[in-house]
Amino acid sequence: MTEQKSDYEFLLAAPKAELHVHLEGTIEPELLFLLAERNGIEIPYRTPEDVLNFQVEKKTSSTENLKNFLECLDISRGVLVKAIDYYDLTMHFLKQCQKEHIVYAEVMFDPQQAMRQGVEFEAAVEAIGQAQKDGLKEFEVETQWIMCFQRDHSPLEAEKILKQAEPFRDLIIGIGLDNAEVSGFPNLFSEVFRQAKLAGYHLTSHCDVNQPDAFDHIRGCIEQLSVHRIDHGLNVAQDEALVDTVLNKNICLTACPTYYATENSCPPDRMKMIKTLFRAGVMVSLNSDDPAQFGSGWLSNTLAVAQRSGGFTRQEMLRFMKNAFQSAWLPENRKKVYLDSLSEFERRVV
Numbered sequence: 104m105t106e107q108k109s110d111y112e113f114l115l116a117a118p119k120a121e122l123h124v125h126l127e128g129t130i131e132p133e134l135l136f137l138l139a140e141r142n143g144i145e146i147p148y149r150t151p152e153d154v155l156n157f158q159v160e161k162k163t164s165s166t167e168n169l170k171n172f173l174e175c176l177d178i179s180r181g182v183l184v185k186a187i188d189y190y191d192l193t194m195h196f197l198k199q200c201q202k203e204h205i206v207y208a209e210v211m212f213d214p215q216q217a218m219r220q221g222v223e224f225e226a227a228v229e230a231i232g233q234a235q236k237d238g239l240k241e242f243e244v245e246t247q248w249i250m251c252f253q254r255d256h257s258p259l260e261a262e263k264i265l266k267q268a269e270p271f272r273d274l275i276i277g278i279g280l281d282n283a284e285v286s287g288f289p290n291l292f293s294e295v296f297r298q299a300k301l302a303g304y305h306l307t308s309h310c311d312v313n314q315p316d317a318f319d320h321i322r323g324c325i326e327q328l329s330v331h332r333i334d335h336g337l338n339v340a341q342d343e344a345l346v347d348t349v350l351n352k353n354i355c356l357t358a359c360p361t362y363y364a365t366e367n368s369c370p371p372d373r374m375k376m377i378k379t380l381f382r383a384g385v386m387v388s389l390n391s392d393d394p395a396q397f398g399s400g401w402l403s404n405t406l407a408v409a410q411r412s413g414g415f416t417r418q419e420m421l422r423f424m425k426n427a428f429q430s431a432w433l434p435e436n437r438k439k440v441y442l443d444s445l446s447e448f449e450r451r452v453v
């Protein structure tokens with residue numbers, strides 16, 4: 104006999120992978136206030152609700168929303184000024200993963216953010232690495248890390264950091280691009296991605312949804328940067344040739360169905376694109392992106408919002424979860440362990 108669970112309980116209980124989450128986007132209000140106080144940094148919030156409300160005040164369009172979102176994110180990540188802050192934040196994240204039944208995560212972090220705030224690259228990465236080990240023991244969550252360069256900062260700076268990362272290959276599995284979407288950015292980062300590819304890193308890049316030049320950016324990431332994955336990239340759904348390309352190259356799109364800060368819902372245009380891609384057989388996974396910055400919160404609730412908005416069955420939700428494990432940058436035998444545990448869950452619960 105199968106167990107009876109509500110859709111949310113079902114999504115929470117399933118063993119999950121998270122492929123698109125930014126460490127700096129996981130600073131929940133309680134930790135934000137604690138770090139701000141500890142580091143003597145003033146933040147313009149009085150209550151936890153202010154963190155999300157701040158983004159909504161000036162929002163006028165989906166393009167503006169990215170700008171306002173980043174402005175808000177800057178305030179939150181501005182409290183990270185010491186290596187110990189990175190350790191504490193990573194441990195906080197891993198503890199939450201355990202509650203969420205996220206058993207495996209590929210976590211993005213922005214070294215340029217740390218360095219700008221006075222945390223040396225090595226110190227930040229060592230703190231994350233220590234928390235990775237401690238968190239694996241304490242919370243039984245496996246992680247690998249994606250070092251993201253910021254698209255609105257110098258590609259030469261990125262090349263320098265890539266060299267600094269050499270001793271940390273055990274921790275850093277992939278290279279990504281994030282932050283503000285600069286026009287023509289793939290071309291700017293082709294050299295550093297060429298070097299990263301030669302060094303054997305997995306490659307990904309953000310292509311945010313409905314940004315100017317979205318199609319050119321997606322094509323550029325595939326052709327010039329040779330990415331194995333695209334973060335967001337939903338506009339692929341609107342171009343048949345691009346759908347064929349991502350299918351032929353088996354490129355995973357790490358979709359984030361929710362976006363708006365205080366709304367616990369999925370914008371219809373986003374869901375339409377996710378559905379088109381999913382039905383076409385594209386490897387789409389569903390992810391939380393910046394759980395402390397969105398009204399949808401952590402992954403289980405994000406999945407519940409997606410299921411409700413998209414009218415997906417439990418089997419379809421399991422398909423999204425399988426896509427995440429299948430696209431993970433793990434050896435095949437390790438993927439199989441996770442996929443087997445998801446199949447076992449399916450037999451028991453669905």
Ligand SMILES: [Zn+2]
Pocket residue numbers: 123125281309334392
């Ligand atoms: Zn992202």
